[in-house]
Structure formats: C-alpha cells, structure tokens
Amino acid sequence: MSSNLLQLKQAMRATWMAGDFGQIARYMAGEAEKFVERIGILPGMKLLDVACGTGNVAIPAARAGAQVAGIDIAPNLLEQARQRALAANLQVTFEEGDAEQLPYSDEHFDVVTSMFGAMFAPNPERVAAELARVCRRGGKIAMANWTPEGMTGQMFRLRDRYLTPPADIPVPVLWGDEDIVRDRLGAHGVHVETTRYAFTNELPFPPREVVHLFREYFGPTKTAFAKLDAAAQAAYAEDLERLWSEHNEDTTGKTKTKNEYLLVIGTRL
Known part of the structure; x- marks a missing residue:
C-alpha cells in the first residue's frame, strides 16, 4: 500500500x-430490518455484512437464523455492535477490516450485504471485486446505497461546497446510480437488479437540532465542521x-423527511 493510500485509509478510519x-x-434500524426482509435470508445461510457499523443489518440477519460475520473499519462501532448482539443473545462475529481487502476465502458466503457502508470506500472497483470474490456462485450480493438525488446525496453535495473533495476519489453516491452499480458488479460476474425506495426518517426534534445531532455524532459531518473556520461553520450549519x-x-416541531436509496440485489453467476 502506497503512503498516500495508507494516509487516506487512516483518515477515513x-x-x-x-x-x-x-x-x-438507531434512527435507521427499522429500515435495516426491512432491508434484511427483502433479501430473503434462510436459516443456516452464511452471511457477511461489509461496513457493518453498529450491527443494524447483522443483528436482524442473525435473528433470522443466518450465520453472520460483520466487518468494519471503525473499532468503536464494532464494539457497539458486539454489545448489541450480546444483549440480544445472538452469536455474531465482528472484526475490524477493510472492504477493499476482505480477509475471507473465495466463495465463502451465501449472502454478502452492505447498507450505506461499502459505498464510502475510496476504490469502488476494488470493493465490487471483493464483494463478488467472497460470495459463492449462485449467492446474493445485497446493497442499500444512497442515491445522488436523495437527501443524503444533497447533504454531501452541500458539504462539497465548503470542502473540495479529493479529485481522484469517485463520489460515494454513484453507488446509488443504477447503471454504474450494474457496471461495477457486472464486471465481476454479478447479475444486478435494482429498486428505488424512499426511507422515511423521523426525528423527535426540529431541523436545527437535527443539524446539531449530525454535527456532534456523524463522523463525516463532524470532521467537515472541524476543518472550517468559525464563519464557514456558521454558514454551513x-x-x-x-x-x-x-x-x-x-x-409539530419534529422532523420527518424522505431519503431515497437504491436497493441492489445481485446474483453471483
């Protein structure tokens, strides 16, 4: 790994x-359960959740009877996932790792998933290759990716007005473009079907407090604010x-928005 790439990985972590x-x-847990239901998991299936975060997909998948492994770049999120699985009395293996270098053998899993996770890795072609590599032939690759047009896509475009994104890294929400995701996975022998869904996000406070929530707790937003001076922070907020x-x-003083994502169901040929 080059020094520039290593620095990029460390910064993303x-x-x-x-x-x-x-x-x-926690505000997306309900949509994650719907995502798991749409995949059609059967008891005994071996499932890998890539960029698993705090376990929103891994936990309901384990509850459905799958043998679940989760991998993520952030150890603090993995610890939360472990605690959630323990509280639910579920056996899930969580480990730290990189979506571009999955530490599993070829064709090891029946199902490979990623919900709003692997789409943020800097090398999408490498991610696509790895998702396909560890999925058995006839198995499924399922992703939920924010679309360029949706609320999250707009949030990232707004951030890019204040901070110029790296020129050599593709925009993450391109994973939410049907043609692009079909090309990326199709290059590795995956037949792709896609459906757009509107995720209703309900938060029990007004938009100003939503901004505070993201500024305090959402890593990309928190990091963006930290790079701006006081005037730019105020304008960005x-x-x-x-x-x-x-x-x-x-x-009624709360916040309810619709956020579009692309459900990707691929079959490894």
Whole structure:
C-alpha cells in the first residue's frame, strides 16, 4: 500500500470513528430490518455484512437464523455492535477490516450485504471485486446505497461546497446510480437488479437540532465542521438547517423527511 493510500485509509478510519455513529444508526434500524426482509435470508445461510457499523443489518440477519460475520473499519462501532448482539443473545462475529481487502476465502458466503457502508470506500472497483470474490456462485450480493438525488446525496453535495473533495476519489453516491452499480458488479460476474425506495426518517426534534445531532455524532459531518473556520461553520450549519427544513414534512416541531436509496440485489453467476 502506497503512503498516500495508507494516509487516506487512516483518515477515513478516523472520520468514521469521530463522534458516535450509533446515535445516528438507531434512527435507521427499522429500515435495516426491512432491508434484511427483502433479501430473503434462510436459516443456516452464511452471511457477511461489509461496513457493518453498529450491527443494524447483522443483528436482524442473525435473528433470522443466518450465520453472520460483520466487518468494519471503525473499532468503536464494532464494539457497539458486539454489545448489541450480546444483549440480544445472538452469536455474531465482528472484526475490524477493510472492504477493499476482505480477509475471507473465495466463495465463502451465501449472502454478502452492505447498507450505506461499502459505498464510502475510496476504490469502488476494488470493493465490487471483493464483494463478488467472497460470495459463492449462485449467492446474493445485497446493497442499500444512497442515491445522488436523495437527501443524503444533497447533504454531501452541500458539504462539497465548503470542502473540495479529493479529485481522484469517485463520489460515494454513484453507488446509488443504477447503471454504474450494474457496471461495477457486472464486471465481476454479478447479475444486478435494482429498486428505488424512499426511507422515511423521523426525528423527535426540529431541523436545527437535527443539524446539531449530525454535527456532534456523524463522523463525516463532524470532521467537515472541524476543518472550517468559525464563519464557514456558521454558514454551513445554516445551509444544513435550511436543507432539512425544506424537506421537512412535519408541522409539530419534529422532523420527518424522505431519503431515497437504491436497493441492489445481485446474483453471483
């Protein structure tokens, strides 16, 4: 690994360890359960959840009877996942690792999943190759990826107005483009079907507090604020609040938005 790539990996690890993503992930747990249901997991299946975070997919998959392993770049998130699995009396193996270098043998799993996770790795072609490599022939690769047009896509475009993204790294939300994800996985012998879903995100406080939640606990947002001076931080916070307010469907002092993602179901040929 080159020194530049190593620095990039270390920076990404630090980003996802910043804050406490578990405070964000709990508001997405219900959608993760729907994601698991749509995959069609059967008892005894061997399942790998890539970029598993705090276990939103791994835990319901284990509850459905799968033999589950989860891997993530951030050890603090893995510890939360372990504690959640322990509290639910479920056997799940969680380990630290890189979506671009999965430490498993070829065709080891029946199902390989990633929900809003592997899409953030810097080398998408390498990720696609690894997801396909560890999935058995006839097995499934299932991803949930934020679309460029959805709320998260808009949040990342807003961030890029304040901080210029690295020129040599593809935008993560391109994983939410049907043609691109089909090309990336198709290059490794995966037949891909896609469906767009609207995830209703309900938060029990107004948009201003939503911005505070993300600024305090969501690693990419927390890291972005830390790189800005005071004036830019104030402007960025105001723009984020405006974005959440414009999409808010609630009129009672809470926040309710729809966020689009692409469900990807691939079959390894």
